[in-house]
Amino acid sequence: MAFIEVQNVRFSYDTESVDSREVLHGINLSIEAGEFVALLGHNGCGKSTMAKLFNGMLLPTSGSVLVDGIDTQDEARQFEVRSRVGLVQQNPDNQLVAGVVEEDVAFGPENLGVPPLEIRKRVDEALKAVDMYEYREHAPHKLSGGQKQRVAIAGIIAMETRCIVLDEPTAMLDPRGRVEVMETIQRLNREKQITIVLITHYMDEAVQAGRVVVMDEGEILTDGSPREVFSDVEFLKRHDLDVPQATELVYRLAAAGIKLPEIPLGEEECVRLFRRYLAGEAH
């Protein structure tokens, strides 16, 4: 069985109220341990709801979410679920609890009742893993947005979480902070085999994942490697979704009659493609 199994999940907010609206209509999704999955979609397509379902902050109205075989609806095992799947939210200011970086990172393990010496070790390791060790005694409000998000990530790693769900972690950051966070996520996925679920609406970030899941109106539209998903530009456009800039460029050139042999996802790939194309043209 996969690390996270979402089976037939339907979800609506305020089930008691009259204007309750179903946000998710029967989602099926499985995520294997060690995967890097990007979850794409419009605002209001249900992707943030998904984030909170993964660690049991929200419970499905029907269907079930299994984390490492544990049902998130099992209240007695709530902490087991949350120590396996950590959540990083959008606003870097609102998720740090303590007034000193290292004490914030220690917050999770402290809640789990880890012995003090072990916490110290984990905190140091986690801060080194996100490259924030030299800031361990700083106050969070003096850090940049990207640094705060990295501290939030460290706070989750310190719980020895095997999966991190990030809900638009770069939406409020400047371009530099965005790069910092993306590099950190990739490194953690590569070096520590931590499963990453990245919820985003930046196509250029989604491209960096190993797998892209596209959601629209509470349903999963497509699911596949970035190349598979983004090669069907027509399909994404029909659902008002963007494609990475490089892909868009080649797509428009094709419409103008210039056909390139491949569809690029990133800038470098695009440049290489053009170079090859132009060289071929010269001959």
Add this chain to the structure above:
Amino acid sequence: MISDITLGQYFPAKSPMHRTDPRMKICLTVFAIVLIFVARNFLSLAVSVLFIGVGMACSKIPLKLYLKSLKPILFIIVFTAVLNIFYGSGDPLVQLGWLKITLSGILNSVFVSIRIVTLILASSVLTFTTSPTQLTDAIERLLRPLAKLHVPVHEFAMMMTIALRFVPTLLEETDKIMSAQKARGADMESGGIVQRIKALVPVLIPLFVSAFRRAYDLATAMESRCYHGGEGRTKMKILKFGHTDWVVLVFAVLALGLFITANILIPPVL
């Protein structure tokens, strides 16, 4: 910029005072304040002044900063001193109509002034050498016995921690909202007091709305990091009673002995 305000008055340094266990420092401050109030004559007052003086010297914080901490209450000191001069008994040294200045009045006024000054200095030693986090931590541990009486000690400490964490964030936000309202033509600097208070409403409402949103996010973050109150919770930093603390304790006991002797041997001033 209002966000430049430093919280508390903590001055980081490496000194014996900084090294002392924060619980010890809190107890010592209370101890010093009690001494100052119990002192009946100049000798015992001198002992308590000396006690606090040693504390200040061990904090490696420039005297200038301590003097600065006295500035806000300078008026109160002068006011009580002047008042006390006229409230003495005995033969008047100077008579101004119904006002008379006596020797006991002058002594009294000096005594009370020293009391107030040392009181402020004692608490300054504590707040200058102890970071807010250490303070909350120490208060939580000192009050722990009260948890048996169902006093929510952990929750109280957690609230303090969060409040301290968010004060700079909210200050920054207030600054932003004020600029935004000014950009829309809000006038906050002129008019009478009523008008100025009214001008604050458009600042406070967005601030409150955003504070609630932050609280919601923070609660989500805390819950997803398995927060479930103080039960079964451990701490990364354990407060340890070290060598410095023993030295400080011995010193405090000596001071107490000296103080009691002085207080009993010499007749009271007041």
